[in-house]
Amino acid sequence: AQKEVKIGVILPLSGPLAPIGKSLKEGAELAADIVNKKYPGIGIPIAEWEGIPGLGGAKIKLIFSDSRGDPAWGAEQAKRLIEDEKVVGLMGAYQSAVTKTASVEAERAGIPFVNPDSTSPDLSKRGFKWFWRVTPHETWFTRDLFDFLDGLVAGKAQGVKAVPKSELEPLAVAAENTEWGAASLAEIEKFAKERGWKIAESFKYPHKATDLTSEARKLTASKAPTFLFASYVSDAILFIKALKEMKATPRLIWGQNAGFIQPDFWKTLGADVNGIVSRDVFSSVLGKVKPEADRINKIYKERSGFDFDGSSARDFIGVQVWAHALNAAKSTDPKALQKALNELHIPGKELIMPWKGVKFGSPFPGDTNQNELGSGIIIQYQGYPDGKPEIVFPFEMATSRLIYPFAGWK
């Protein structure tokens, strides 16, 4: 019989975050498929594999489990996957709160938990021995944001003259009141202070709100030219709709990933997204600078009907990390895997991400087992409804000119 390696994947597949959970799941499934079957011509090693070479061609089998967005439920599913399904390791769980409880189970059981998709800085600061985070975390992304802003002022953005700082200052920030939103806001405030950016208005709002008109009005009333958001998709939509209703005229709108990169976001808002920028880890236009990404995107689009995006990309790379680790360990023994993960180094060219690679270390103070070679990008929606999320940061990787200032809504 075919040898199989089971990996448990915990994701929010029902509840309010289900739309994102769906993207994550599809990304992981594609990666597993690419590992298991030959996909010639993509240009990354796993596409050449048929199963995991180091394990004699054993196939990766993903066992998905719904976290329901509930930390307790997530922990119970982790137990089930670990002991009853006998998975060799875990992956997930998107919401940092769920990742926290689920990874405790892995830590106790002594099996690896690879986390490709949670961005709360806390997670990699717990000193766990069985937890590896692949994605950059919020500290990183926020640093990118301020690099981007400082870059604008310095005139580094392609096709945009140096922007006087006074044109972008002060900032106004709205973050949802979840673990992730709170972390985002804290990071933004920290960096703003460090880099000398004034904040006119910053607040948390109740996520899954019924109405955000008042909050949007608060942003416009602050007269700040730059709006920063940390919102899931439903709230992101409400914010943009409300701002449009008020004919707000910010010069820059930046979203902290999540809702701002969901297909639902631009599908719902159509042309109204043009000019909005968001932090991300992947864009389908990456193909312009990284042809492998384009090939993956094509396959993905055939399967799911959408472009590959930041969410699907993250769980894709999660599976990829698993595949490389298993290959290197040549065993499914936890200790061997632990060693393999600790020593893992995937060079950037083997990834579809615009990263320098995957290697776990301590990029920020307090971090352990955190990928230190990752990086973020900032995309801008251009030419929607038929457009693409163009990369505008890092400046040297830009696929299109930055549209600045934000043109307003029709």
Place this chain on the structure above:
Amino acid sequence: MLEVKNLVKAFGGLVANGDISFELQEGEVLGLIGPNGAGKSTLFNCIAGYYKPTAGKILFEGKDIAGWPPHLVTREGIARTFQGMKIMPNLTVEENVMIGAFCRTNERQVAKKEAREILNLMGLTEFGKELPSGLPISVQKRIELARAIATKPKLLMLDELAAGLNPLETKEIIRTLQRFKEERKLTLFLTEHVMEFIMTISERVIVMAAGKKIAEGRPEEVARQDKVVEAYLGERYAKGR
């Protein structure tokens, strides 16, 4: 034992009890009659603490209990039954009575014993473990009476206890009442529209009409007064007597 002085109870503009005064001696049986809406139940409710009197005093063994909440009034020694029964439907008959007995004890065993004794005296033992809701009205009325007695009252107030009972059942309940009155030294204050009941058992009767006391005296005397006949009893009784 009980002395009501210038009691007034008004609902908005409607004066349900206007300046009522009377006294009740220990061991006495006092009847209260009067037309529908005269304010009898209101008076009961004022004494038992369900309504706060607008003015006036209610002295029970020297203490002014006007405005006291019902449970304190009961603990002072005044128990009551309700016009239109208020049985606790999800508790068994025995438990209904036990809860009354808990008024005087904290011990379940004591309360249980007391309840069983009263049920036995009332001839209700067979229903002890049943839920009261399906039982006939006459039984429910006796349960309510048993429950009130279980609180070991000095004064027992009965609001239309015999309503809905046929003459035979009425006679039975009078007998029960009289027995308890003897054994437990109860003072009774009751209102009733069934003349066979009230006229037999009462030693003295107060007549109310439109919120005022209009007559007082021994039952036979009162029943003969024209104003009582006219306001309350009607021709049939006038003829009968």
Place this chain on the structure above:
Amino acid sequence: MLKVDRIQVHYEGIPALHEVSLEVNQGELVVMVGANGSGKSTTLKAIIGGVTPVSGTILFNEREITREETAKIVRMGVVYVPESRRIFGPLTVEENLLLGAFTSDSEKEVREHLEHVYQLFPRLKERHKQRGETLSGGEQQMLAIGRGLMIRPKLLMLDEPSLGLMPKLVTELFKTISLLKEEGYTILLVEQNVREALEIADRGYILQTGRTIHSGKGVELLQSDIVKKAFLGL
């Protein structure tokens, strides 16, 4: 007009009526008496469709209504004034009365009946704006009866209408009932005032533990030993 044939009714599997049969003819005043819990109210409820008999039949004007919906039976002209009165507490006296005429479509008739009821019970007119639940016990009883008279029913069923009424009103009530009978109403009456009821009744039935054990002319029943012993305690 009404024919109840050996009906049996259970409450949660426990029989309340074993075998009850009775008949009411056009224009008659029929009285049902019986000890507490003998099943009088249950019989009326079965007729009006409030409970469904497990066996037996009920015919009204030759039509079987054993399993008919209450609302339909009421629309056929049967009115039931329940023992527990069932006043619409938060509604005013007048609104309560108007609901009694829910099945009537003629505005004019409704007005007439309203006047009639107010004549019968002046107390209600006095209180017509008061909320039903704040009426005294007796006043509520008047309201319940008045509500039953808001249409001209083919059959009027009263369950212990004298309950809680003062003696004077009881006397008047029985007068009113005889009056109604004379006006041509057909009435089925349940009463604990056995003597007064049987005096004005055409016929009577005696119920005992869910069975009709005896029937006969009103006055005859009043003389019978059963009634004397069991109800009057003579």
Place this chain on the structure above:
Amino acid sequence: MELTAQLLVYGVLMGLIFALIALGLSLIFGVMNIVNFAHGEFLMMGMYIAYLLSTFLHLDPLISLPIAAGAGYLLGIGSYHILIHRILRGPMVAQLFGTFGLMLFLRYLAMYIFTPDVRSVKQGILVGKTLSMGWVNVDASKIFSAGVCLLAFAAIYWMIYRTKLGRGLRATSIDAEAAKYMGIDTKGMNALAWGIGGATVALAGALLAHFYYVTPTVGMLFTLIAFATVALGGFGSILGAFVAGIIIGLIMVISGQLVSELKFSFIYVVYFLVVVFRPRGLFGW
């Protein structure tokens, strides 16, 4: 000053929608003393109807209003006949439980059919149009919705308090058994209440779809607000739902300015305070 005025406008407009959403809940509660946890799911159904008609048949969402109302009516009546009348005899907890089941069922049925994706209505005469009225810019569809809400309230109010049918409904709500003795078809009345309740909330959904997104889980957000609205106004009171809806709309915008994070708390605290002093809500009997 300008800000205040703008907030008032936004608050009242949103409040009217809340009121319309709450109307059906209040009516259903009034007639049969049952709190419908699935109310928000009815709203979601109304929204999906507007979405489907707009996306697949290219119908203007305005045209879908009556269709949504009709479908909501059927959904209400259907729920009544299939489930609700069976749980009416149970205690309050069982009723809550039953409608909670209905809520879960409808929500996940929608998730099964439509997937969890977020959708919205993109075309329509009023969709995305902004009216400028000098100092305030307002979405045209919100103004239109407000108008529809007022009309719906007037119609329902008239029906309940001025027609015989309404008297029948009220009688049923107070004492269903006694209402039966009056010749009122109480089952019909209950079904009617559910029908109207479903119709008004689905109508609100179709209106909401003009400027709000649709997803299977959208209902709960509104259910909780509708609960607070209905209870604040007084269960069963039409006028109460209306006034409370507007109050809640205003609290939302004002608290959104003060401490946005706690804005639902503001609503709940106001509810709590009101009810402590008026235990049956602002207009409850």
Place this chain on the structure above:
Amino acid sequence: MGQLLTDIFFFNDRPRFERVGFLIFILIILIFPWIVTSAYGRAVAIKFLLFALFGLGWNLIGGYGGQVDLGQAKNVGFGAYATALMIVWWKVPFWLTIIPGMIIAAAESFAIAYPMFRLKGHYFAIATLCVALVWKELFIFWDWTGGARGVEIPIRSGADFVYMQFNSPIYYHYFIFFLFLLQFFFMNWFRKSKLGYAVQAVRDNEEAAASLGINVYRTKVVNYTITGGLGALGGSFMAVYYLYIDPDAVMPLDLSILIAMTVMVGGAGSIWGPIIGAAILIPLDMYLGAWLGAQKRLGIDFMVYAVIMMVIAAKEPRGIWGIIERKIKKETR
């Protein structure tokens, strides 16, 4: 004293089949982790005991008190936070955090009970719901509670009886079973106590209860206060069991509703009801989620669960215990 012990530990007022049933139940729970080796099965058993514990507490207000309280989650939250914060801040041993948690929950319940009990029926239900949601928002809002980022208790290795952390679920199994029994015997005493009867009398008819010398208001307040305290007990357990808590996890509306539902499904106002209800709902929910969740098409697990809920509500509104009791009655007749 002897009487008190009998009241706590004995069921001599209950029919024989109940006593036998209870013994069998205890035996099953005792040997459960030895016959079931599935980790998920054990997790289900632990969650079952946890919700049976919650249900027993809620039964006080919801069953015996007849008041629908949809805010029990706030008390769970108080317990969970008291334990988690005390452990994280001051390293207080677990066992010393239980009582403060219960006291905080009871004190809060006591404080709001006075205004709360002006309300009846649905107004009360919605008010409880609102109060719980306000607390949840506050816990998210405040920084000192960790806000939305929650509280993480550091992992300890091995079996630690001071902080009640274990690698093996078997320990947790007996640990929660112990807490469950504590509460169970408390309830056994309660239902037979004077207070227990007063609570039921008030539920059935407030005016009648008052006429029998019961202070209606005080009875309700005391009952609500105890309910609050009992809710916190399970919360403390959750903190050391999951090792991470946040307001969405320990005080959401769903939790309040699930607690109420276990009682309702089992049969409110009976000591067995919450146990039966939890024994049905928790495994049902967890196995449906494991088997039918995460499918290609989402939502089937919830739909099946929802249908079962509706059927129970429609067919047996008085709960499963109602059916059992009736069956037994019929047989013994």
